[in-house]
Amino acid sequence: MKKSIIKSTGMFVPPNIITNHDLEKIIDTSDEWIQQRTGIEQRYWIDQDGATGASDLGFEASKIALKAADWTAQDIDFIIFATLSPDIMFPGSGCLLQAKLGLDSTPALDIRQQCTGFLYGLATADAYIKSGLANKILLVGGEVHSSGLDKTTRGRDITVIFGDGAGAVCIEGVETDEQAGVLSSALHADGNLAEALMTELPASRLPLRVPEGVPTDDARYYPVMDGPLIFKKALRMLPKVINESLEKAHISLDEIDLIIPHQANIRINQALGQFLKLDDNKVFHNIQKYGNTTAASIPMALHEAMEQNRIGASGDVVLFTGLGAGLTWGSVIYKFL
Numbered sequence: 257m258k259k260s261i262i263k264s265t266g267m268f269v270p271p272n273i274i275t276n277h278d279l280e281k282i283i284d285t286s287d288e289w290i291q292q293r294t295g296i297e298q299r300y301w302i303d304q305d306g307a308t309g310a311s312d313l314g315f316e317a318s319k320i321a322l323k324a325a326d327w328t329a330q331d332i333d334f335i336i337f338a339t340l341s342p343d344i345m346f347p348g349s350g351c352l353l354q355a356k357l358g359l360d361s362t363p364a365l366d367i368r369q370q371c372t373g374f375l376y377g378l379a380t381a382d383a384y385i386k387s388g389l390a391n392k393i394l395l396v397g398g399e400v401h402s403s404g405l406d407k408t409t410r411g412r413d414i415t416v417i418f419g420d421g422a423g424a425v426c427i428e429g430v431e432t433d434e435q436a437g438v439l440s441s442a443l444h445a446d447g448n449l450a451e452a453l454m455t456e457l458p459a460s461r462l463p464l465r466v467p468e469g470v471p472t473d474d475a476r477y478y479p480v481m482d483g484p485l486i487f488k489k490a491l492r493m494l495p496k497v498i499n500e501s502l503e504k505a506h507i508s509l510d511e512i513d514l515i516i517p518h519q520a521n522i523r524i525n526q527a528l529g530q531f532l533k534l535d536d537n538k539v540f541h542n543i544q545k546y547g548n549t550t551a552a553s554i555p556m557a558l559h560e561a562m563e564q565n566r567i568g569a570s571g572d573v574v575l576f577t578g579l580g581a582g583l584t585w586g587s588v589i590y591k592f593l
């Protein structure tokens with residue numbers, strides 16, 4: 257039977273490092289508050305003078321992943337692009353990336369599942385491979401948050417968190433009897449809590465999606481979040497969905513070599529590790545360097561975990577998990593071939 261195997265990874269962040277001290281200069285915040293409450297020390301933002309979209313960051317990450325897989329762009333038979341910050345309203349960033357790769361007919365699918373975009377994307381790639389619809393898939397998570405943040409004290413709870421970046425993986429269907437590849441996935445959503453984390457405007461449900469008389473710096477043009485609610489939800493739902501994915505894969509938590517959670521807040525991931533009674537080195541963190549890059553955070557973390565040899569040897573098992581806007585949450589278990 258075909259198994260969905262990660263052949264390679266790539267990641268890219270734009271060149272501008274924004275430290276917590278840089279943010280202190282524009283909003284009422286402090287390095288101490290940000291580090292204590294989130295673990296973040298710095299993040300990367302695009303050059304505010306140029307035009308860089310999620311597909312541009314995704315393109316750079318894709319080139320690295322393609323080279324590592326020894327694939328050319330022509331080898332790809334399906335592109336999945338996960339983002340909440342598409343380059344433009346439409347068409348999707350997957351189409352824009354496809355053109356940048358020099359392709360003109362390869363199918364491209366955008367996934368708008370925010371922090372769990374990579375999890376939904378990995379489960380989708382696995383389903384496409386197992387059903388025979390595709391065999392060589394480029395899965396990308398890419399975000400440009402910095403051009404849409406409220407860089408005033410009003411938006412400080414969110415603005416200090418988000419960073420720009422992209423991660424890419426090449427996934428191939430491989431015929432093998434080994435227990436390998438995507439072992440299970442568990443995905444969920446609760447749209448009743450959409451307002452807990454959202455950007456409301458522009459809105460196609462309004463007679464004028466850019467409403468008249470609303471100033472362009474209105475808070476509704478920026479992301480708003482009920483941080484404490486999301487924090488509590490994450491700690492309640494992630495252990496449940498992790499167990500669900502373990503049960504589906506018929507393996508125990510002891511058999512997981514590394515958990516790579518979405519990088520939303522180091523306190524969430526440390527508390528999750530404590531709740532699951534895991535050694536500290538079993539949960540991967542890189543939020544300190546990148547902040548929360550939403551759909552890019554898990555593939556970027558996977559890339560770094562593999563570079564650091566924390567995971568990736570034949571037989572290693574990694575569990576990806578996360579919760580975010582939607583709300584959406586999920587867990588995917590992957591075993592290296």
Ligand code: UT7
Binds near residue numbers: 486524548550
């Ligand atoms: O990836 C998408 C999913 N998102 C998440 O998983 C995020 C989950 N939530 C969180 O990570 C946390 O809730 C935050 C980091 C966003 C906020 O941390 P918190 O410990 O929950 O703080 P809070 O919102 O309860 O605010 C505590 C205080 C408030 O002041 P008062 O009312 O106590 O005087 C805020 O105004 O901290 C204040 N505050 C800040 N102070 C300095 C909020 N943001 C900042 C800031 N700098 N950047």
